[in-house]
Amino acid sequence: MHDLIPFLKMYKDHWKGLFFGIFLSFLTLASAISLLTLSGWFIAASAVAGVLAISNFNFMLPAAGVRGFSIARTAGRWFERVVSHNSTFKLLADLRIFFFEKLTPLIPGKIANLRDADILNRLVADVDAMDHLYLRLISPLFVAFIGIFGISGFLYWIEPLLGLTLGAVLLFLSVGFPVLFYHLGRPHGEEITQEKTHLRITLLDWLQGQAELQIFGASGRFRAKTEEAEKKLLKAQRKMACISAFSVAMLLTLNGMTLILMLWLAADTLTQGPPNPLIALVAFATIASFELIMPISGAFQFLSQTRTSATRLNEILEAKPETAFDSKGHPGPAKGNIQIKNVRFAYPGMQKMALHDVSLSLQKGEKMALLGRTGCGKSTLLQLITRAWDPCAGSIHLDGIPLHQWRESALRQAITVVSQRVDIFNDALRNNLRLAKPTATDEELIEILEKVNLSHLLEKSGLDVWLGDAGRPLSGGERRRIGIARALLHDAPLLLLDEPTEGLDMKTEQEILALLFEHAKEKTVLFITHRLVGLNKMDRVCVMDEGEIIEQGTHETLKNAGGQYAQFFQRI
Ligand code: ATP
Ligand code: MG
Numbered sequence: 001m002h003d004l005i006p007f008l009k010m011y012k013d014h015w016k017g018l019f020f021g022i023f024l025s026f027l028t029l030a031s032a033i034s035l036l037t038l039s040g041w042f043i044a045a046s047a048v049a050g051v052l053a054i055s056n057f058n059f060m061l062p063a064a065g066v067r068g069f070s071i072a073r074t075a076g077r078w079f080e081r082v083v084s085h086n087s088t089f090k091l092l093a094d095l096r097i098f099f100f101e102k103l104t105p106l107i108p109g110k111i112a113n114l115r116d117a118d119i120l121n122r123l124v125a126d127v128d129a130m131d132h133l134y135l136r137l138i139s140p141l142f143v144a145f146i147g148i149f150g151i152s153g154f155l156y157w158i159e160p161l162l163g164l165t166l167g168a169v170l171l172f173l174s175v176g177f178p179v180l181f182y183h184l185g186r187p188h189g190e191e192i193t194q195e196k197t198h199l200r201i202t203l204l205d206w207l208q209g210q211a212e213l214q215i216f217g218a219s220g221r222f223r224a225k226t227e228e229a230e231k232k233l234l235k236a237q238r239k240m241a242c243i244s245a246f247s248v249a250m251l252l253t254l255n256g257m258t259l260i261l262m263l264w265l266a267a268d269t270l271t272q273g274p275p276n277p278l279i280a281l282v283a284f285a286t287i288a289s290f291e292l293i294m295p296i297s298g299a300f301q302f303l304s305q306t307r308t309s310a311t312r313l314n315e316i317l318e319a320k321p322e323t324a325f326d327s328k329g330h331p332g333p334a335k336g337n338i339q340i341k342n343v344r345f346a347y348p349g350m351q352k353m354a355l356h357d358v359s360l361s362l363q364k365g366e367k368m369a370l371l372g373r374t375g376c377g378k379s380t381l382l383q384l385i386t387r388a389w390d391p392c393a394g395s396i397h398l399d400g401i402p403l404h405q406w407r408e409s410a411l412r413q414a415i416t417v418v419s420q421r422v423d424i425f426n427d428a429l430r431n432n433l434r435l436a437k438p439t440a441t442d443e444e445l446i447e448i449l450e451k452v453n454l455s456h457l458l459e460k461s462g463l464d465v466w467l468g469d470a471g472r473p474l475s476g477g478e479r480r481r482i483g484i485a486r487a488l489l490h491d492a493p494l495l496l497l498d499e500p501t502e503g504l505d506m507k508t509e510q511e512i513l514a515l516l517f518e519h520a521k522e523k524t525v526l527f528i529t530h531r532l533v534g535l536n537k538m539d540r541v542c543v544m545d546e547g548e549i550i551e552q553g554t555h556e557t558l559k560n561a562g563g564q565y566a567q568f569f570q571r572i
Contacts, residue, residue: 010098102316338361
């Protein structure tokens with residue numbers, strides 16, 4: 001049960017609303033039981049009064065009671081729903097924010113092995129399952145135990161034996177049923193949560209990869225996988241539904257048997273003279289009392305589902321990020337000097353080192369190109385500078401201060417990155433650009449778009465044009481230029497460019513490079529490229545191979561040195 005404790009702790013902030021919800025839920029159920037009990041007694045008592053010709057029978061008070069209880073039941077149900085749903089929605093909102101705050105620092109390291117659909121499932125379905133804890137478990141349990149004592153106490157007041165018997169039966173069932181149904185529901189509850197995730201992952205895979213799957217004629221096979229996952233989920237749900245039906249059937253049977261027992265005892269203890277309408281009261285109270293324990297077996301049957309969701313959430317909540325930032329660290333602003341000393345790095349779980357003993361230093365305003373064969377570790381080095389990861393050995397300093405002593409906000413303000421993969425968000429073009437500079441005006445954005453040759457995107461709806469899924473499709477080169485436009489907007493002293501002109505034609509490439517270097521006149525630049533264009537404008541060139549820096553110098557010296565760099569040029 002310790003899986004659920006972190007979530008129960010979150011209830012603290014909303015305890016007033018949650019307790020009020022339980023109180024209203026108790027009032028509603030008490031009114032429902034009282035209504036049935038009182039009406040049963042009232043009908044029987046009226047009949048007896050008629051038969052025995054009792055003239056002073058008070059019809060008014062019980063009739064008013066019946067009306068009062070029915071109004072209280074309806075109004076109570078409404079208020080209880082409003083209050084408990086209000087509190088649980090607030091609780092879920094807090095939980096989602098809390099989960100999201102824990103999730104973001106884990107990117108990219110700790111959640112690299114989770115699929116997007118899985119993360120989404122945790123954020124939506126697993127968080128939602130946490131309200132079951134209150135609505136299905138805590139609230140019904142509280143109400144049931146108070147209700148059992150209330151109704152048994154009332155019957156005890158009429159006749160001790162009846163009160164004790166009903167109390168014992170109800171208590172036995174409310175302890176025995178949860179144990180039984182928790183064990184019956186457990187394997188299927190876990191299976192339902194797992195299969196739901198599996199179905200979402202396969203379905204999303206199938207939908208997202210449609211274009212590729214159609215081309216390779218593999219759509220049918222992927223669809224079969226989705227259907228297989230759906231079948232498994234339906235099977236687990238069917239088993240769960242059978243257990244629910246079994247629990248209801250068992251409770252109804254036991255209700256009938258308890259009723260017979262209570263009638264038998266009541267007939268013995270309550271009928272010493274004329275027919276006693278209290279027997280009807282006892283009978284109806286027995287029937288109604290089972291309403292108290294109906295929700296409990298269901299709650300325990302689905303408890304394993306809630307627990308599996310809690311375990312999945314805890315995997316994220318308890319994970320330690322690869323890189324922790326110090327909120328009281330250096331606040332900046334940075335000048336843009338970078339020193340990398342003897343850095344070694346291997347991705348978690350990988351034997352092979354991605355970087356061996358890399359040392360580099362860039363002074364403020366210096367421009368350096370980084371070249372090397374694919375997979376030699378260039379992008380990895382950029383990721384270490386942005387602190388997506390920390391090096392296994394060695395150190396990286398920005399302005400003489402170790403990177404881990406910088407505040408996250410200061411580091412983000414100090415570095416602009418054009419990464420190899422530019423993400424386009426499902427949003428207007430304006431917001432896709434403004435994420436780099438929230439204060440940018442429309443005029444500024446239009447000017448930047450003209451500079452990167454993207455003004456044609458403004459043709460139809462201007463900056464409101466929708467990008468991303470179902471929006472205006474972009475070519476590979478256009479996406480890159482959006483990335484460059486963001487870099488131009490984000491005015492940081494250190495500019496890290498990871499193949500910014502890949503996918504652009506020669507002319508556009510030269511224009512974009514000229515633009516970037518004009519923008520970065522005063523800035524420190526680390527420029528990763530496979531294209532041998534514009535390298536003579538760089539202060540230094542660095543060649544990497546197999547995670548090591550093998551050559552370093554100016555364009556001219558390296559070109560004449562006859563090493564790897566010179567070979568790159570000979571190949572063209
Ligand atoms: P390219 O020119 O193709 O972009 P690169 O020099 O940028 O290549 P990196 O992306 O730095 O290469 O990758 C260096 C090595 O680390 C490669 O062998 C790659 O397979 C591996 N690698 C990259 N990212 C990860 C990761 N998240 N987990 C494990 N290994 C990784
Ligand atoms: Mg790369």
